[in-house]
Amino acid sequence: MDTYKRKELLVGALMLGAGLFYLFLTINLPRKGFIDASTVPYVLSVGLCLLGALQLLTATKATQLPADPDADADSSAATPPDYPTVFKTLGLIAVYVALLQKVGFPIMTVLYLYAQFIVITPREQKVNHITYIIIAVVTSALIFFTFRQGFDLMLPTGFLKI
Known part of the structure; x- marks a missing residue:
């Protein structure tokens, strides 16, 4: 073999x-x-x-x-390995986890997804901020309400108190 x-x-x-x-x-x-x-x-x-x-x-x-x-x-x-992108992603995950309880799931998820979209966008491609923000907001809201209403599980809301 x-x-x-x-x-x-x-x-x-x-x-x-x-x-x-x-x-x-x-x-x-x-x-x-x-x-x-x-x-x-x-x-x-x-x-x-x-x-x-x-x-x-x-x-x-x-x-x-x-x-x-x-x-x-x-x-x-x-195609050499893109180590800066890996380190940026790990840094974003660390910040997300560190601030999740204080800031809350909805806001931190929007910020994380938006920043991650920017990080993984190829250098030769233009960053589409409006599309990234819309996707991040819709995804965060969908996940939050799915867990809250569908699974009856509370995700941290932080200072929003919703």
């Missing part, structure tokens, strides 16, 4: 194992109804198990194409 296929099988096995472990932990959560606080963990664990199984299935049928050494050298030279 070649190295490529082994790596793909290992990734699939790890995904399936993580999904099964997460499912085992989720089964121990108390249930209050059909849709409650444990619904999302069930969906995530089943999804992870399905992805792991699909990865294993795909890996068993995978065959690595003969590699052209010149193509690999050209592709890695053309």
Whole structure:
């Protein structure tokens, strides 16, 4: 078995194992109804198990194409890793988590999403501020009211007191 296929099988096995472990932990959560606080963990664990199984299935049928050494050298030279974007994202996540309780979920989520959209926008593309703000506000409101009304779970409101 070649190295490529082994790596793909290992990734699939790890995904399936993580999904099964997460499912085992989720089964121990108390249930209050059909849709409650444990619904999302069930969906995530089943999804992870399905992805792991699909990865294993795909890996068993995978065959690595003969590699052209010149193509690999050209592709890695053309796209170097973008470490500043990774560090900016980690910084944004840290600020989001640090201020979530004080400022509140709706405002912090809007600010985080807007800033993250700007960070991940390619340098050669113009930043579309209006679209980013609209997407951030709608997404934040949708998530907040889904958790509050649909799942009956309170997210931190901060100083908004809603």
